[in-house]
Amino acid sequence: MEHRDDIGSKLGMWVFIFTEILLFGGLFLVYAVMRSNYSTEFHQAAHHLNTFIGAINTVVLLISSATVAMSITAVQKGDNRRAVIFLLITLICAGIFLINKYFEWGHKIHIGLYPRSNLMVTLNHGSVMFFSLYFFMTGLHMFHLVVGAIILTVIMIKVHRRTINAGRYVLLENGGLYWHLVDMIWIFLFPLLYLLT
């Protein structure tokens, strides 16, 4: 007989999410200390971030979280076809997010704002710290987003093949939880980096 414990699997996922929050928590702590050390410089440097793209990405991620939640409901109702569509929308949102980030980072790199660049070494410590934190935090978030997208792709294939179905969908739920985490971290990154000017 196969051992199966859906509650256990979800508990495991929640514990894993705690660790992820603490991983980013360390970064938020560094951000807080540096913000208090260099409040003026952070204030000015934040003007260089593109709030418009940031806002669009926030909306995109919120939509993607909603569609993941909808795909779970669809599977619970036995409608796997619709669940696949919702997951596809989620993945497209992830793609849009990455494309926006590509342009955002690309622009910064184009004007010479990246670690070790000739421009960066001439800036004051506070600005360098801000842009370093910007790249480090959004970079680590992007890494998590890509991992989440890969997980959701695998899950989508399983939904399509009906190995995930109305009687057995804990993997989809866990994938959804992870995706919400990716979303939630962005919800904190966006105001801290873009809006506090």
Added chain:
Amino acid sequence: MIEANLHNSAPSYLSDTGKHKGLMAWLTTTDHKRIGLMYMYAIMVFFIVGVLLGELMRLELFFPGQQFYGPQTYNGFFTIHGIIMIFTVVIPGLAVVFGNIIMPIMIGAKDVAFPRLNLFSFYLYILGATIALSSQFMGSGPPDTGWTFYAPYSIQTHTNVVAAVFGAFVLGFSSILTGLNFIVTIHRLKAPGMTFFKMPLFPWSLYATAWIQVLATPIVGITLLMIIAERWLRIGFFDPSLGGDPILYQHLFWIYSHPAVYIMILPAMGVITEIIPTFTQRKIFGYRAIALSSLAIASVGYFVWAHHMFTSGMSITARWVFSLLTFLVAIPSAVKVFNWVTTMYRGSIDVKPPFLFALGFIFLFMIGGLSGLVQGSLATNIHVHDTSFVVAHFHYIVFGGVGFAFFAAIHYWYPKIYGRMYNYKRANAAFIFLFTGFNLLYFPQFVIGMMGMPRRYFDFLPQFTLGHQISFFGGIILLIGLIIMFMNLFNRKGIKASANPWGGKTLEWTIPSPPPAENFEIMPVMGENEEPYDYK
């Protein structure tokens, strides 16, 4: 029910039954007992390497001045000695070995909650250890920062710090996944009727440990990544010349690395709590107090980290708060010691090797703990900070505590794991050598530390010579003890062990030795009036 499990004739976990045979059967196993054994062998190899590095350092310190090798080599030795001993030996230590082999059986489970994740953790452990050790042979020379990787030196040194740091990061990830696995296992797979307060105390200590692993390790993970980013990208998080804050690094590092001490010591306390009732045939005294003190140590221990930084520059308020919390964490630790001693009172004590090692643990742990209070108080801390007093203190905790508890555990569960007994006389002789050697090795360090011998120094003033020489001979005696112990344990020709050679009451003694692959034929159930330590 008990009878059926006792006479279960299914083949033991040591014989291959799956589709693979031999080495492949071990490398692809998801059996918690096999994974635990693989961890044990790996840890033993790293431990021996670490011990030899330690002995080499003692050899250099036999006389003042340079004897055999230079200061840079010495710095490399204490760095890799620390990295090996901390990250690959004592942090995983008892939890991954006996937590894997014994804990699921103790709570009446067939395996951990996520067996494949368990194997994955093991491979991450091996990968992380390999990366950390590769720092010795690749790049621009062995790291010389000490195992703490303090900024800004870890950013400026030209040695191969990145490999060591990244190895520690991967080892941390392995530790997180093990903790996660144990939390879910203990929540979900306890035998029916076994509530949290009917669970044996070794699983209790592992439960507290697992929460620290999960909640503290990510902080050091991100900190180590920041060190790598600083070295590669010249981001100045911690480097003051780039506007960073080195004290911030120390905070982030110790937020993990102090709780890590409790990751090491809590399972050790759990082992001692199992051994003492068995060899005194007494019900454990203060079951609830011991269980809850594990949680208390885990939660208070999370908030004492800055006592490593009293001399680094902190506000007075921060210093006395952290000092107070440090004293508070001594209380639950002492609660355990009092409970162990009280359990022995009027018991029928049977001094077999595991019990002897457990006594050794209590003695050494008490010296380690009390000397910790000397450093926890603000004034004396300034005096002994960064002296060999500190070295003696944490070796009493980590080696005298965790190490001796590990030896106690291996002597306690050896018959269960291998189905054979070992030679008691040799085990006792090993204990006497280890105990004597240990005290000769580390006690003089307290004394010369008080006199002002700094830690991590390659050279020293002539007045410390005698202390270092006693330490050297202690190290040799300790090494002899280790050799006797390992030879005794490796010689697997002892008489066959019965299912319950010590008269233990926990569930692992209700199944054959060595256990069958599935542990239980009939899943155990805990009755309404049953208790975990039902001795007289």
